Amino acid sequence: MDILAILAIIIPATLYTAAPLILTALGGVFSERSGVVNIGLEGLMVFGAFSSIITTLLIQDTVGAASPWIGILVAAIASGVFSLFHAVASVTLRADQTVSGVAINFLALGLAIFLVKKIYNKGQTDFIDYRINKINIPVLSDIPVVGKLFFTMVPVTSFIAILIAFIAWYIIYKTPFGLRLRSVGEHPMAADTMGINVTRMRYTGVIISGIFAGLGGGVYATSIAGNFAAGTISGQGFLALAAMIFGKWHPLGALGAALFFGLAQSLSVIGGQIPFLQDFPNVILTIIPYVLTILALAGFVGRAEAPKAVGTPYIKGKR
Template sequence: MGFIDVLASIIPAALFFAAPLIFTAIGGVFSERSGIINIGLEGLMVMGAFVGIVFNLTFHETFGDATPWISIIVAMIVSALFALVHAVASITFRADQVVSGVAINFLALGIGLFLTKQWYEKGQTDMVERPFYTTDIPVLSKIPVIGDLFFSGMYLTSYLAIILAFVAWFIIFKTPFGLRLRSVGEHPMAADTNGINVYGMRYVAVMLSGAMGGLGGSVFALTIALNFSHATIVGQGFMSLAAVIFGKWHPLGALGAAIFFGFAQSLSIVGSSVPVLEDVPQIFLLIAPYVLTILALAGFIGRAEAPKSLGEPYVKGNR
């Protein structure tokens, strides 16, 4: 197997696994930049996966080919509303944000499985009829080498993920909204003094993270899992959270980290056909993302600085 063939099998696979992580990690960046820890990303992905699958199963005859796209939009909306629970608890009721996030994870899985039993009378849903399919991009896929590597057999959602990461970067670092978002996460009191609505900004950020988590979860469900059960989303949300931190709370950093995690995941699946890596026991490839995150946190791969007020509820008038 030549070098190019190896790359041609790894790159689409890596991006395929990375896309859901990228979406969710971008959501995590929004939430954490505003100062709200979001351990609930996992639950938001569960909600997204559940809604995406159920919508797809119910309406695939009505919407035909557009079904998966409409499904992910519906999943985004529902997950954004679901994230409101986390927002109310951790912003208005000053709940411990980590605890509230843990509760979100429990709640999403509980609701998803309860309704699955209720509607399908079994532990998992049927397989969806209209998932996302791979496509070759016209014209671009004809370019020698590059066409094979980046533009053939790809999911459109993978491109969407990368584009959205750049959009998020632009919003957070180049717009007034982004400046406000960051200032609320760094020093809410100073932001409040300058007339920025701290609570409002944080609500918007948490709901954005819900929308992105829902997008990530539904894309995962409609490209990889294809049905919903208790084992559909197992840890992808936590891995996205890891990508947020590994990427130093920066959308493009998170993008890179998520692609790396996707790469690591794809290796543990396609790795057996890659020279060099076929001798590495699978266990090392499986734990690599987690070990690397810990090393990154410990400062071995450049120190990661969290937003200053991360995890602190803002109480108006308190010093």
């Protein structure tokens, strides 16, 4: 097997698995740039996955192939609303943001499993009939070499996620809204002095993070998992959180890190097709993403500096 054949396996698989991580990591960037730590990305992904599958199952007989796309949109809205629990606790009640995020993780998983058992009388939903399938991108897939590597057998959601990353970069660094968002995460008192509503901006950052994490969970459920159970989302939210930190709280950095972790995740699926990985036990390939996460955060990030006010509740008038 030559190098092009190997890359033709690795690159589409990486794009396939990275899309949910990209979207969720971008959500973390918005939240933490506003000054609110969001450990609850895993729980928000869980709620998004649950919402997307339930919605798709309910409407698939009516709208057919459009049902998973509608399910993903519902997931974004549902997780955006669910993230208000974290916003209220962290911003209004000034609770410990890490504890609040952990609580969101437990609450989302517990609530989702409880509702699944009530609705389906079992621990998982049925499988959806329509998924976000891999496709060959018209015209682009016909380009010699590049078309086969990047535009063949890849879901559209992967390219949407990459496009959203560039849009997020533009919003955060090139618009007045992004400047206000970053200012309340770096120096909320100065931002308040300039007339920026710190509470409103932090609520907005957390809600956007919920929307993106919901999109990530919905994409994962409708393109990869196909149903919802307790283990559907098992660590992807934490990988996205690591990608955000590895990317130094920058949308394009998070994009690159999510692609890196997506590659690591895909190895457990495609490892048997790659000559030099065929003899590795599958359990080793499965744990590679988490080992690489630890190594990346411990040894390769360098001096990754978070927004200065992240994790610190803002009390008006208090230095």
